[in-house]
Amino acid sequence: MDKAVFLDRDGVLNYPVFNPNTNEYEAPFNEKDFKLFPDVIESLKELLDMNYRLFLVSNQPDYAKGKTTLENLYSVHKKLHNILTENNISFNEYYYCYHHPYGIIPEYSIICECRKPGNLFLKQAKLKYSLDMSRSWMIGDRDVDIYCGQSVGTKTIMISQKHSDGKSGQSKPEHKAKNLKEAVDIIKINLGDIACHN
Incomplete structure (x- = not known):
């Protein structure tokens, strides 16, 4: 079975x-505001070099809330x-949930299983790509990311930054990191531990 990083x-x-x-940090509403953090490209390449499949899993409720357009x-x-x-x-899949239970666009204002901490997307990926969740990881900056990963048996890493204050702190991730580069270093260390015990 394959291993993955969600x-x-x-x-x-990205920022x-x-x-x-x-008075909150939110997702960019347009492409001109989209900017990757430093070292993201290098970090993703390292994960691919370690033979991880990559999956993006993102809640994007701002259309449902009437803040922007789907376009x-x-x-x-x-x-x-x-x-x-x-x-x-190359990511194997990009999973976006555009729903929100308290939105104003009726067809998108629903309770769903794909909105994190719901784990529908992770379950779909597991079945489609024959993933071993015990060898897989979820990396996020909010409690919902950690709950989502843990509910299907992945290891979890919380990215701790000021913008996630108020959205994190209740969950119990296995690891914490300042950024994706640190998270990848944690994964590399754990790969070493696995190799030593085999």
Whole structure:
């Protein structure tokens, strides 16, 4: 069976954008605001070199909330995809949940199983790609990411940054890191531990 790394997007791969209207850090609403953190490309390449399959798992409820258009959300993803493609980085799947239970767009304002901490996308990936979840990881910056990964048996790493204050602190991740580079270093160390015990 294969192993995987499931990654949240905003706050893990790219900078969240401060919204003065809500006084919160949020996902970028358009491609011009989308910017990767330093070392993300290098870190993703390291994961591929370790033979991990990569999956993006992201809650994107801002259309459901009436804050932006689906076209804008698609354009942000397209920019990410283009950057990764230019750097020869391939994700097996990009899983986006556009729902929110308290939205204002009726068809998207539902309770669903794909919105983290729901684990529908991880279960789908496990079946489609024959993944061993005990050898897989979830990396996120919020409690919902950690709960999602732990519910299907992955190991978890919390990215701790100021923008996630108030959205994290209740879960119990196995590891914490300042950024994706540190998270990848943790995975490498754990690979060494596994090799030593085999």
